[in-house]
Amino acid sequence: MRVMTSLGLCSSVEAEVYCPTDKSLAMTKPIGRDGVPCIYDLTLPALSKLPEYLRLNNYVNPEEYSRSPMQWAVGKSQFEWLAENKQHQFLFNSYMSSRREGKPNWFDVYPLKRLIDGAIPLPDAAFLVDIGGNEGHDLGNLYARYSRPPGRLILQDLPKMVKNVDRQGIDAMAYSFLDPQPVKGARAYYFRAIFHDWPDRICQRILLNTISAMNAQYSRIIIVDFVLPDTNVPRMQSAMDIQMMSIGAGVERSKKQWVDLLASVGLKINGIWNSNPALESVIEAVLMEDAERL
Ligand SMILES: C[S@@+](CC[C@H](N)C(=O)[O-])C[C@H]1O[C@@H](n2cnc3c(N)ncnc32)[C@H](O)[C@@H]1O
Structure with a gap:
C-alpha cells in the first residue's frame, strides 16, 4: 500500500487507512x-x-x-x-x-466541414474509411454525432476483428492495409494510431496502398497520431515512443518525420490540428500534384 500511495493510486489519510483517488477509480x-x-x-x-x-x-x-x-x-x-x-x-x-474517454473527439479538433463540403452526396459514395479501426469505436462516435453523413462510413480491420461487428450506420469490411485499398475514391481515408505501430518502410507501403485508391482531386488522408515537439517531449509520449519501438519497430513522429514520411510517397500536408500538445494531432494530407487545387 505504501508503493500504491507513492504512485498516487490511493491516498493515505492516517495509519493503515487508505482512500481512493482519481487514479484508483480509473x-x-x-x-x-x-x-x-x-x-x-x-x-x-x-x-x-x-x-x-x-x-x-x-x-x-x-x-x-x-x-x-x-x-x-x-x-x-x-x-x-x-x-x-x-x-x-x-x-x-x-x-x-x-482510452480516449473524456478527451475531445478527432472531429472536435479537426473541422469536419473540410470533408463534408464538396463530398459527393450519394448514399453509396464512400465518405470515410476507418482503416485499422478495431471494432469501430471511432466511427461509432462519429455516427452518434453525424447520423446523416454524406456517404458511407466504412470500417476496415483484420478479419477476426470485424467479423462480429454490427454497428448502426457502419459497414464493416475485412481488409489488410498491407494490400491495395479496395474502396476506391473515398472522400477520406482515416488512420488513427496506426502509423506509430510501424517503421517507415511499412508505413510507405500502407500509404501507397491507399494512394492506389485515391481520387487525386477529391480524396484526402486523415491521420490521427502524436506529432512530437522537437525538444522536451513529454513523458507519456516519449514512453509510447519506446513502447512502439519495442513491440514493432514503430515510432512516434515529430512534424519533420511526418513531413518526410508523407513526402516520400508523394503526399503533402495541408494542415495539422491539435487541441492540446499532450494529445494526438489530426493531420490532413493530399496527393502532392493536386494539393493546391483541393
Ligand atoms: C493501435 S490499434 C488502433 C485502433 C484504432 N484505430 C484506434 O485508434 O483506437 C491498431 C489496429 O490496427 C489493426 N491492424 C493491425 N494490422 C493490420 C492490418 N494488416 N490491416 C488492417 N488492420 C490492422 C489492429 O487489429 C488494431 O485494431
Whole structure:
C-alpha cells in the first residue's frame, strides 16, 4: 500500500487507512482494468530485455518490423501475439475503445466541414474509411454525432476483428492495409494510431496502398497520431515512443518525420490540428500534384 500511495493510486489519510483517488477509480474502469494488464503483458517481455537487445544491435534504432525487440525476445510482434492470445485481444479492444474517454473527439479538433463540403452526396459514395479501426469505436462516435453523413462510413480491420461487428450506420469490411485499398475514391481515408505501430518502410507501403485508391482531386488522408515537439517531449509520449519501438519497430513522429514520411510517397500536408500538445494531432494530407487545387 505504501508503493500504491507513492504512485498516487490511493491516498493515505492516517495509519493503515487508505482512500481512493482519481487514479484508483480509473483502474476500475476499462481503461485501467483492461488496459493495464493487457499492455503490461504485451510489452514487458520485450521491454525487460531491451538493454540486451540494444547492446547486441550496437544501439542502432530498429527499423525492420521483422527484427523488432519483441520479435527477438518473444518470437512475434504485437498483432501476431494478440491474435494468439484471445483474452488479451479482448482486453486490448476494450482498452482501444476506452482510452480516449473524456478527451475531445478527432472531429472536435479537426473541422469536419473540410470533408463534408464538396463530398459527393450519394448514399453509396464512400465518405470515410476507418482503416485499422478495431471494432469501430471511432466511427461509432462519429455516427452518434453525424447520423446523416454524406456517404458511407466504412470500417476496415483484420478479419477476426470485424467479423462480429454490427454497428448502426457502419459497414464493416475485412481488409489488410498491407494490400491495395479496395474502396476506391473515398472522400477520406482515416488512420488513427496506426502509423506509430510501424517503421517507415511499412508505413510507405500502407500509404501507397491507399494512394492506389485515391481520387487525386477529391480524396484526402486523415491521420490521427502524436506529432512530437522537437525538444522536451513529454513523458507519456516519449514512453509510447519506446513502447512502439519495442513491440514493432514503430515510432512516434515529430512534424519533420511526418513531413518526410508523407513526402516520400508523394503526399503533402495541408494542415495539422491539435487541441492540446499532450494529445494526438489530426493531420490532413493530399496527393502532392493536386494539393493546391483541393
Ligand atoms: C493501435 S490499434 C488502433 C485502433 C484504432 N484505430 C484506434 O485508434 O483506437 C491498431 C489496429 O490496427 C489493426 N491492424 C493491425 N494490422 C493490420 C492490418 N494488416 N490491416 C488492417 N488492420 C490492422 C489492429 O487489429 C488494431 O485494431
